[in-house]
Amino acid sequence: MKGIGVSGGIGIGKILLVEEHSLEYTPKQVSDTAAEKARFADAVEQFCANTREQAEALKKTAGEKEAEIMLGHISLVQDPFLLGEVDKLIGGGQCAEASFETMCDMFIQIFSAADDDVTKQRAADVRDVKTGVLSILLGIKEVKLSDVPEGTIICVKELTPSMIAEIKKENVAGILTETGSTTSHSAILARVLEIPAVMSAPDIMKTAQNGEQAVIDGNKGDVILSPDEAQLKAYTEKREKLMQERRELEKFRGKPTVSADGTVYELVCNIGKPEDAAKALEFDGEGVGLFRTEFLFMDKTSVPSEEEQFSEYKKAAMILKGKPLIIRTLDIGGDKDIPYLGLAKEDNPFMGFRAIRYCLKNRDLFRIQLRAILRASAFGNISIMFPLITCVEEVREGKALVEELKAELASEGIEFDRDIKVGIMTETAASGIIADMLAKESDFFSIGTNDLTGYTMAADRGNSDVSYLYSALQPSVLRMIRSIILAARQEGIPVGMCGEAAADPMMIPLLISFGLTEFSVSAPSVLRVRKCISGWTKERADEVAEKVMQLETVQEVKDYLGSVIL
Numbered sequence: 001m002k003g004i005g006v007s008g009g010i011g012i013g014k015i016l017l018v019e020e021h022s023l024e025y026t027p028k029q030v031s032d033t034a035a036e037k038a039r040f041a042d043a044v045e046q047f048c049a050n051t052r053e054q055a056e057a058l059k060k061t062a063g064e065k066e067a068e069i070m071l072g073h074i075s076l077v078q079d080p081f082l083l084g085e086v087d088k089l090i091g092g093g094q095c096a097e098a099s100f101e102t103m104c105d106m107f108i109q110i111f112s113a114a115d116d117d118v119t120k121q122r123a124a125d126v127r128d129v130k131t132g133v134l135s136i137l138l139g140i141k142e143v144k145l146s147d148v149p150e151g152t153i154i155c156v157k158e159l160t161p162s163m164i165a166e167i168k169k170e171n172v173a174g175i176l177t178e179t180g181s182t183t184s185h186s187a188i189l190a191r192v193l194e195i196p197a198v199m200s201a202p203d204i205m206k207t208a209q210n211g212e213q214a215v216i217d218g219n220k221g222d223v224i225l226s227p228d229e230a231q232l233k234a235y236t237e238k239r240e241k242l243m244q245e246r247r248e249l250e251k252f253r254g255k256p257t258v259s260a261d262g263t264v265y266e267l268v269c270n271i272g273k274p275e276d277a278a279k280a281l282e283f284d285g286e287g288v289g290l291f292r293t294e295f296l297f298m299d300k301t302s303v304p305s306e307e308e309q310f311s312e313y314k315k316a317a318m319i320l321k322g323k324p325l326i327i328r329t330l331d332i333g334g335d336k337d338i339p340y341l342g343l344a345k346e347d348n349p350f351m352g353f354r355a356i357r358y359c360l361k362n363r364d365l366f367r368i369q370l371r372a373i374l375r376a377s378a379f380g381n382i383s384i385m386f387p388l389i390t391c392v393e394e395v396r397e398g399k400a401l402v403e404e405l406k407a408e409l410a411s412e413g414i415e416f417d418r419d420i421k422v423g424i425m426t427e428t429a430a431s432g433i434i435a436d437m438l439a440k441e442s443d444f445f446s447i448g449t450n451d452l453t454g455y456t457m458a459a460d461r462g463n464s465d466v467s468y469l470y471s472a473l474q475p476s477v478l479r480m481i482r483s484i485i486l487a488a489r490q491e492g493i494p495v496g497m498c499g500e501a502a503a504d505p506m507m508i509p510l511l512i513s514f515g516l517t518e519f520s521v522s523a524p525s526v527l528r529v530r531k532c533i534s535g536w537t538k539e540r541a542d543e544v545a546e547k548v549m550q551l552e553t554v555q556e557v558k559d560y561l562g563s564v565i566l
C-alpha cells in the first residue's frame with residue numbers, strides 16, 4: 001500500500017488503531033442561556049489549560065517553535081469573532097455544543113476551500129480545536145497516546161497536533177494516517193520528533209488490524225501490513241543503516257558550514273513556496289539561495305497582483321528573519337508552462353521565448369513582480385536574481401528597470417532596501433563564456449547546473465535518449481563551471497550554485513577547489529552537504545580537481561571521483 005511519506009525513516013512495529021470517540025449529541029434548546037454561556041466559557045478555559053500543558057510538553061520534546069503550533073489553537077478558540085458569534089447563538093437558545101460546532105464548521109468550510117496549503121492547514125487546526133472543546137462539553141475523555149507500549153505504530157484517521165503533543169517518542173515506531181500531507185502541522189511535528197510517518201494511506205483504518213505487525217517507509221510512503229520474514233529482515237537492516245547515518249548527520253545540526261581547514265561556506269536552500277522557507281530552517285539551512293517564483297504563478301488562473309506577490313515574498317522574508325533570501329524573477333517557458341500567459345507553441349522552447357527574455361518583453365508583468373520584490377525587501381535580507389542570462393544587455397536592462405522602480409517607490413514614499421543586490425543565474429553556455437563580462441554587471445552569480453549542463457551539452461534534460469550526455473561531471477561542463485567561478489572570484493563577487501549538482505558529493509571537492517562560496521540545495525540535503533564539505537581541505541580538493549580537469553571522459557571523471565570521495 002502507498003501513502004505519502006512525510007517524515008523519513010523506517011518504522012517497524014505493531015499497529016494501534018486509534019478510533020475517534022463519537023462526538024455525537026442531540027442538539028438541545030436551552031432556556032437558561034446565561035448558565036449555558038458560563039458552561040461554554042468553562043469548557044474554553046479548560047481547553048486552553050489542557051492546550052497550554054500540551055504546548056509545555058511539546059516545548060520539551062520538540063522545541064519552542066513547535067510549541068507555538070499548540071498555542072495557535074488557543075488563539076483560535078479565543079478569536080473574538082468566533083466567541084462573539086457563539087455567544088449570539090447560545091443567546092438565541094442553542095446549546096453550547098451546537099453553537100460552537102456550527103461556527104467551527106463554517107471556518108472549516110472556508111479554510112478547506114482555499115487553494116493554498118497553509119490556509120487548508122488552518123481547517124485541520126479548527127477541527128482539532130472543535131474536537132477538543134466538544135469533548136470537554138460532552139464529558140468525553142480524549143484518546144490518550146501517552147501510554148502506548150514501545151514499538152507502536154499509531155494508526156489514526158487524522159492525526160492532530162494535540163495527539164502528537166502527548167506521544168512519547170521512544171514508544172512510537174511510526175505514524176500512519178488516512179488523511180494529511182507533507183505540509184500539515186502534524187507532519188512537521190513528526191519530522192521534528194523524527195518519528196517515521198506515512199499519511200494519506202487510503203482506507204488504512206479499515207485495512208489494518210489492531211496488533212498487526214507493520215512496516216512503514218517514511219521516505220517513500222510505502223506501507224507493508226503483516227510483512228513476511230524476508231521483508232522484515234530487509235527493512236530492519238535498512239532501518240539500522242538509516243539510523244546510523246542520521247546519528248552521524250545530526251552532529252552537524254546548528255553548526256556552521258566549514259571545511260576541514262576552516263573555510264566557512266554559505267549553505268542555503270532552494271524553495272518554491274514561501275512556506276518552504278520554514279522547511280529550509282527546519283532542516284538547518286542558513287537561508288534561501290533560490291526561490292523559484294514560477295510556482296506562485298502556476299497555482300493561479302491569472303497573473304498574481306503586486307499585492308499578492310508582495311505578501312508571498314514578505315512571508316518568506318519574515319520566516320527567514322534576516323537570513324538571505326534570493327528571489328529569482330519569473331522563469332517560465334522551456335519545461336515550465338503557465339497556461340494563462342498564452343505562450344505560443346515553439347519548435348524549440350528551451351531555446352525560445354522564456355525567462356528573462358519573456359519578462360523584458362512583457363514589462364507590465366515584470367514591473368509588478370519587481371515592485372513586489374522591492375517592497376518585500378523592506379522586511380528582510382532579499383536579493384533579486386535574473387534567470388537565463390545570455391548577454392550583458394539583459395542584465396543592464398533588468399537592472400535599469402530595477403532602478404526605475406526604486407525611484408518610483410521612493411517617490412511614493414514606500415520602503416525598500418536601497419542596497420538590494422541584483423545577481424544572475426549563470427545557466428547558459430553563453431553566460432559561461434562571457435562570465436568575466438557578466439561579473440562586472442552583477443552583484444553575484446548562481447550557477448544553475450540543471451540548465452547549464454543541458455545548454456553546454458546540447459542535451460535536453462528530459463530526453464532519455466540523450467541522458468547519457470547529460471551530466472554536470474562532463475569535462476565541458478566542469479570547465480564551464482570552473483571559468484564561471486574564476487570570473488566571479490576575479491571580480492570579487494560571491495558565486496553560488498543552485499543546480500542539483502551543488503549537493504553531489506562528487507562535485508563538492510571540485511567546487512571547493514574552484515572557489516565556490518555558496519551551496520544552495522534542497523532542504524533535506526543540508527546536513528549531508530555540510531558533512532561532506534567538512535571532510536575536505538583546500539589542498540586535498542585542489543589535488544583532486546587538478547587530476548579531474550585532465551580527465552577526458554565523463555566516465556573517467558566519475559570513476560576517479562568515486563574512488564576518492566569520502
Ligand code: PEP
Pocket residue numbers: 290292331427447448449450451452498499500
Ligand atoms: C538550474 O537550471 O540549475 C536551476 C537551478 O534552475 P531550474 O532548475 O529552476 O531551471
Ligand code: MG
Pocket residue numbers: 387427448450451
Ligand atoms: Mg534553470
